[in-house]
Amino acid sequence: GDSVTQMEGPVTLSEEAFLTINCTYTATGYPSLFWYVQYPGEGLQLLLKATKADDKGSNKGFEATYRKETTSFHLEKGSVQVSDSAVYFCALNHQGAQKLVFGQGTRLTINP
Amino acid sequence: DAGVIQSPRHEVTEMGQEVTLRCKPISGHDYLFWYRQTMMRGLELLIYFNNNVPIDDSGMPEDRFSAKMPNASFSTLKIQPSEPRDSAVYFCASSPYSAHSYEQYFGPGTRLTVT
Numbered sequence: 001g002d003s004v005t006q007m008e009g010p011v012t013l014s015e016e017a018f019l020t021i022n023c024t025y026t027a028t029g030y031p032s033l034f035w036y037v038q039y040p041g042e043g044l045q046l047l048l049k050a051t052k053a054d055d056k057g058s059n060k061g062f063e064a065t066y067r068k069e070t071t072s073f074h075l076e077k078g079s080v081q082v083s084d085s086a087v088y089f090c091a092l093n094h095q096g097a098q099k100l101v102f103g104q105g106t107r108l109t110i111n112p
Numbered sequence: 113d114a115g116v117i118q119s120p121r122h123e124v125t126e127m128g129q130e131v132t133l134r135c136k137p138i139s140g141h142d143y144l145f146w147y148r149q150t151m152m153r154g155l156e157l158l159i160y161f162n163n164n165v166p167i168d169d170s171g172m173p174e175d176r177f178s179a180k181m182p183n184a185s186f187s188t189l190k191i192q193p194s195e196p197r198d199s200a201v202y203f204c205a206s207s208p209y210s211a212h213s214y215e216q217y218f219g220p221g222t223r224l225t226v227t
Contacts, residue, residue, distance in 0.1 A: 041220075042221075043205075044155075044205075044218045045217075046217075098207055099157060099160055099168065100157075100214060102154070104154045105154055
């Protein structure tokens with residue numbers, strides 16, 4: 001079945017560092033891909049998405065490119081801030097249905 | 113728009129008691145999802161509805177769990193009897209129909225503690 005694998009956390013970086021969180025997927029067909037973010041004590045919220053191969057999703061300085069050849073959707077940010085500390089989830093849509101398949105989440109901590 | 117509303121935000125109960133969690137989806141959304149989040153198991157989809165009809169309940173852990181959606185603006189997740197291993201954060205999410213986007217909007221969650 002469809003699945004999403006994220007890099008293991010936790011990830012700790014200093015402010016202004018470059019961020020990469022790896023995400024690879026296994027899916028039939030052509031899924032849409034998502035990154036969700038969960039701030040402490042809150043629900044998940046959509047960070048960015050890409051609906052077809054080679055699309056780049058971007059928001060709040062974060063970017064991810066849908067790479068069909070490597071089945072990847074890595075999240076990047078050039079200069080992280082303390083306020084980016086959160087748990088990040090990669091997800092894909094299950095083909096033919098509305099439900100999402102989530103990765104296990106990666107906890108990110110940014111130190112000042 | 114108020115977003116997805118969940119109540120209560122926190123619930124503490126004793127083992128064996130009945131627990132009811134409530135969710136109000138965003139108006140106009142066709143889909144409603146219930147998730148459970150724990151440190152050990154991560155984020156798990158329990159059940160989801162389309163136009164108030166349950167579509168997939170394969171994630172419901174056992175018969176102690178039940179979910180209903182009597183109308184488009186309200187859903188409940190009930191646990192009876194509750195057990196300590198049910199302690200988790202339960203999220204409700206809703207989604208409009210889309211052929212491509214599949215974006216879900218999450219509520220703030222209900223933190224359940226069963227002692």
